[in-house]
Amino acid sequence: MTGSRLLGTGSALPERVVTNADLARQIDTSDEWIVERTGIRQRYIAGEGETTATLATDAARAALADAGIAASDIDLIVLATATPDNTFPASATKVQHALGCGPCVAFDVAAVCSGFLYALATADSLLTTGMGKHALVIGAETFSRILDWDDRATCVLFGDGAGAAVLGAPDNANPASAGGPGLLASKLHADGAHHDLLYVDGGPSTTQTVGHLRMSGREVFRHAVTNLSSVLGEVLEQAGVEAEAIDWVVPHQANRRILDATAKKLGIPGEKVIVTVDRHANTSAASVPLALDTARRDGRIRPGDLVMFEAMGGGFTWGASLMRL
Numbered sequence: 471m472t473g474s475r476l477l478g479t480g481s482a483l484p485e486r487v488v489t490n491a492d493l494a495r496q497i498d499t500s501d502e503w504i505v506e507r508t509g510i511r512q513r514y515i516a517g518e519g520e521t522t523a524t525l526a527t528d529a530a531r532a533a534l535a536d537a538g539i540a541a542s543d544i545d546l547i548v549l550a551t552a553t554p555d556n557t558f559p560a561s562a563t564k565v566q567h568a569l570g571c572g573p574c575v576a577f578d579v580a581a582v583c584s585g586f587l588y589a590l591a592t593a594d595s596l597l598t599t600g601m602g603k604h605a606l607v608i609g610a611e612t613f614s615r616i617l618d619w620d621d622r623a624t625c626v627l628f629g630d631g632a633g634a635a636v637l638g639a640p641d642n643a644n645p646a647s648a649g650g651p652g653l654l655a656s657k658l659h660a661d662g663a664h665h666d667l668l669y670v671d672g673g674p675s676t677t678q679t680v681g682h683l684r685m686s687g688r689e690v691f692r693h694a695v696t697n698l699s700s701v702l703g704e705v706l707e708q709a710g711v712e713a714e715a716i717d718w719v720v721p722h723q724a725n726r727r728i729l730d731a732t733a734k735k736l737g738i739p740g741e742k743v744i745v746t747v748d749r750h751a752n753t754s755a756a757s758v759p760l761a762l763d764t765a766r767r768d769g770r771i772r773p774g775d776l777v778m779f780e781a782m783g784g785g786f787t788w789g790a791s792l793m794r795l
């Protein structure tokens with residue numbers, strides 16, 4: 471059972487923009503290398519007073535305004551993040567308090583770059599089984615705070631930001647399964663065997679430090695294209711939909727080359743893929759909702775469109791969801 475409907479989206483970015491040229495003044499890199507290998511031209515970096523929870527709150531406020539839903543009508547907040555404000559409590563509870571939501575359910579989901587897909591499927595399951603009428607699903611990150619700024623192979627790739635979606639419980643009078651708006655299918659996967667290819671080398675129960683992000687980029691790239699192509703196929707099959715029917719793909723924005731290679735494998739034309747990696751870089755769990763909000767606000771993604779979301783990240787975790795807007 472599935473079918474929750476998208477009622478609104480919002481996003482938030484830190485004030486400060488850092489270009490490739492800015493980075494090239496601090497570390498041994500160049501705009502040419504970063505653009506050619508990743509498609510990234512700039513990223514937003516959180517400053518003093520900007521945290522995962524403040525960005526998440528701003529994105530959520532914008533999503534509520536877009537949906538025309540009051541904070542007091544939210545029954546559930548699922549916040550996907552790998553960079554919470556504190557080890558506990560969940561940053562979702564900070565967002566709940568800041569928005570004035572009242573005594574709703576609020577928790578974080580840690581699935582790194584696939585976090586928004588995990589949060590979306592979780593919120594959909596809870597709404598579908600009657601836990602509430604409205605959910606806020608948020609992806610928010612401040613990866614700049616776990617980067618090793620001396621490691622040029624990783625620090626140029628990431629940025630900070632947040633994106634949010636308001637979901638409404640399935641409309642039984644006009645269900646997604648009968649052509650109405652709503653989530654049609656979701657698939658999630660994890661494979662802990664690849665922990666060391668993408669991880670943070672610290673944590674409360676190991677080093678008692680926050681740690682820094684470590685990645686074997688080339689291996690992650692290879693797994694990403696394979697895993698994403700296969701999960702997209704699974705979701706299409708589950709929904710009984712052909713790839714040609716998809717209006718838009720909203721992918722996790724890790725690397726322009728991964729977006730192109732995955733679309734090509736599925737035979738989806740590049741014009742149907744929403745790309746924001748050039749402006750936002752890799753914002754982990756925030757990247758899918760940030761890209762979705764960008765494309766809804768600039769008028770590309772419209773009501774009635776069939777939209778595929780997909781992401782892969784540390785764990786490894788990966789997943790995809792198909793939704794009719």
Ligand code: UT7
Nearest residue numbers: 499500503507583622623626687688690691694724725783
């Ligand atoms: O969001 C989670 C999922 N993450 C991903 O999907 C990331 C997947 N991986 C990637 O996007 C790519 O592998 C990278 C963009 C990280 C790297 O691209 P690559 O084509 O795989 O390059 P590489 O790591 O094999 O490095 C090639 C060269 C190396 O030099 P040598 O050994 O060939 O002389 C690196 O030292 O590029 C060098 N290099 C750099 N040069 C300039 C690495 N980082 C930089 C840099 N500036 N920032």
